[in-house]
Amino acid sequence: MEEPQVSTRQLLGVLWTHAKKRKGMMFLIIFFVIFAQLGDIVHPYIYKLFIDGISKNHFSLVPETLIHQLFIYILALVGISFFSWICWRFSAVLASYFVPLTITELCRSMALALFAHSVRFYQNNFSGSLVKRIFRIGDAFDDLFGALVWNISGLVIALLGSFIVLYLREPMIALVLFVGTLIMVFLHFFYSRWKMKYDILMAEADSKSAGEFSDMITNFENIKLFTGVQHEKGRLKKVQGAWSAMAIKTWQLSEIADAAQAGIVIIVEFVLLYTALHYWRIGVLTVGDFALIQGYFMTIISKTWSLGRVIRNIYRAIANGKESAGILLMMPEIRDVKGAKPLKISQAQIVFEKVRFGYQKGQTVLKKYSMTFKAGKRYALVGPSGSGKSTIGKVLLRLFDLQSGHILIDGQDIKKVTLESLRSSISVVPQDPVLFHRTLMENIRYGNRDTTDEEVIEAAKKARCHEFIENLSDGYETYVGERGIKLSGGERQRVAIARAILKNAPILVLDEATSSLDSESESLIQEALGELMKGKTTIVIAHRLSTIMKMDQIVVMEQGKVVDVGSHKQLLRKKKSLYRKLWEIQAGGFIGG
Ligand SMILES: Nc1ncnc2c1ncn2[C@@H]1O[C@H](COP(=O)(O)OP(=O)(O)O)[C@@H](O)[C@H]1O
Numbered sequence: 001m002e003e004p005q006v007s008t009r010q011l012l013g014v015l016w017t018h019a020k021k022r023k024g025m026m027f028l029i030i031f032f033v034i035f036a037q038l039g040d041i042v043h044p045y046i047y048k049l050f051i052d053g054i055s056k057n058h059f060s061l062v063p064e065t066l067i068h069q070l071f072i073y074i075l076a077l078v079g080i081s082f083f084s085w086i087c088w089r090f091s092a093v094l095a096s097y098f099v100p101l102t103i104t105e106l107c108r109s110m111a112l113a114l115f116a117h118s119v120r121f122y123q124n125n126f127s128g129s130l131v132k133r134i135f136r137i138g139d140a141f142d143d144l145f146g147a148l149v150w151n152i153s154g155l156v157i158a159l160l161g162s163f164i165v166l167y168l169r170e171p172m173i174a175l176v177l178f179v180g181t182l183i184m185v186f187l188h189f190f191y192s193r194w195k196m197k198y199d200i201l202m203a204e205a206d207s208k209s210a211g212e213f214s215d216m217i218t219n220f221e222n223i224k225l226f227t228g229v230q231h232e233k234g235r236l237k238k239v240q241g242a243w244s245a246m247a248i249k250t251w252q253l254s255e256i257a258d259a260a261q262a263g264i265v266i267i268v269e270f271v272l273l274y275t276a277l278h279y280w281r282i283g284v285l286t287v288g289d290f291a292l293i294q295g296y297f298m299t300i301i302s303k304t305w306s307l308g309r310v311i312r313n314i315y316r317a318i319a320n321g322k323e324s325a326g327i328l329l330m331m332p333e334i335r336d337v338k339g340a341k342p343l344k345i346s347q348a349q350i351v352f353e354k355v356r357f358g359y360q361k362g363q364t365v366l367k368k369y370s371m372t373f374k375a376g377k378r379y380a381l382v383g384p385s386g387s388g389k390s391t392i393g394k395v396l397l398r399l400f401d402l403q404s405g406h407i408l409i410d411g412q413d414i415k416k417v418t419l420e421s422l423r424s425s426i427s428v429v430p431q432d433p434v435l436f437h438r439t440l441m442e443n444i445r446y447g448n449r450d451t452t453d454e455e456v457i458e459a460a461k462k463a464r465c466h467e468f469i470e471n472l473s474d475g476y477e478t479y480v481g482e483r484g485i486k487l488s489g490g491e492r493q494r495v496a497i498a499r500a501i502l503k504n505a506p507i508l509v510l511d512e513a514t515s516s517l518d519s520e521s522e523s524l525i526q527e528a529l530g531e532l533m534k535g536k537t538t539i540v541i542a543h544r545l546s547t548i549m550k551m552d553q554i555v556v557m558e559q560g561k562v563v564d565v566g567s568h569k570q571l572l573r574k575k576k577s578l579y580r581k582l583w584e585i586q587a588g589g590f591i592g593g
């Protein structure tokens, strides 16, 4: 399933649903910002009155009343600045709550949406890129809110306010300033829009290099084992090269806009002063008006000066936000059907009915796979590597949907029951279990998060991992490293078994580790498994003869089909069976992955 293209409207919708939880706060921020910026309009006007006042009289002839008047202007100037100052402070304090809290909510929604996505989604996305995308939507909100509330609103207020005030003094002046500003605004707007495609490419280059780095870090062991540093250096050079080429291009394109803007400012200033001079000569404008015009011109220039950057930030925020929001807006590929009911387990019998499945279009991994796993019995799946054994576990858990056919548990189609009830009815011990970088106590308790420490330790004892855990420096409080890297494969598998014991689900799927464990680990794991399988419908993807012999039935698979079912003895009796062949090739241990 492809991720949908997110429209700007959809992105704004997503941001708004998160922002509106603190609507009151948001509107108060905007309110204070508008009032703070009104000061920018009133301040130069009072300045004008002040200068007109002084310039009318030679200072030796100043009457007391005028001094008094001028003093009031000064007080008004200070008062307005103070009022703006208060408004800014209020808005900033409110924003210091509003923005981080909203970003937190956005990131949380992103994470929750991410967990709902299918295994296929994770296989198609680098974890490093996903992490980046989670945070990007927060940044996008921060940038957009900042740009609109602090920058764009200020420009609009300054532009309209100064236009009105100047228009009342002399329409021509107002027009010159207004038209000049509009030219700059439109230039930035269209240029930034045109440049957006490069910003998107830049964001993609960013994600790509982050993904590459994280893949390398995940594979640090391979890099060491295969002495791949030089090779990785070459790859990095390529990826980073593509990134820096894009960064240089976008930077230079921004520079062009800045240069054009600076040129326009010079022209507008010239026309403005020239026009003002004319109106002063014919007695329409006063000296104070020059202060007024200068004040407005400076305010507007300072606000348009950053406009290019602001518009680019807005576009970039939108592009980044869209890239992220796909995770939120995309329907999870595997989800509950409408009216899904919880799975009701009576005996835990599993039936595969003509199951056809492939991971990708055109691929067939399971073909007409039909098999009944009877309640409470133990089954071993055996067959050559790639015959689809592990896949059986994956489709049973509905990590992937079938192309056709059905899987029934106690007569209920797994596609029509809730995912949560399905997955909580099945315990899985994967071939190569991954653990959280959390304590062993937490990792085992993940099987059933309502259990006490004593119950966790009890399960660990049954899984034969208590002893090795006790020998660790921090015992059950030991951190196991990312993905559980600080434990051996056998230890990790026993932790996974302890977890499955705690979960105590009626169905058990076990993918036996292929890596040859030392005989001690192996016998410990065998003991642990014995505990775990008691009274459960068990499917073991088995490689070891010791495991296979203990099972009630052996299901022999080849190229996604069941070719034989029977007990070890029955299957060996058949002269030309695949089972016999596999057994003869490697008596004492089966091949396959
Ligand atoms: N995530 C996947 N995407 C595409 N193909 C896959 C995936 N996982 C497994 N396969 C393919 O499906 C086939 C069966 O795999 P699997 O069930 O793991 O085999 P087995 O466990 O019997 O060795 C193999 O050909 C394998 O390459």
Ligand SMILES: [Mg+2]
Pocket: 389, 390, 391, 541, 592, 593
């Ligand atoms: Mg396998």
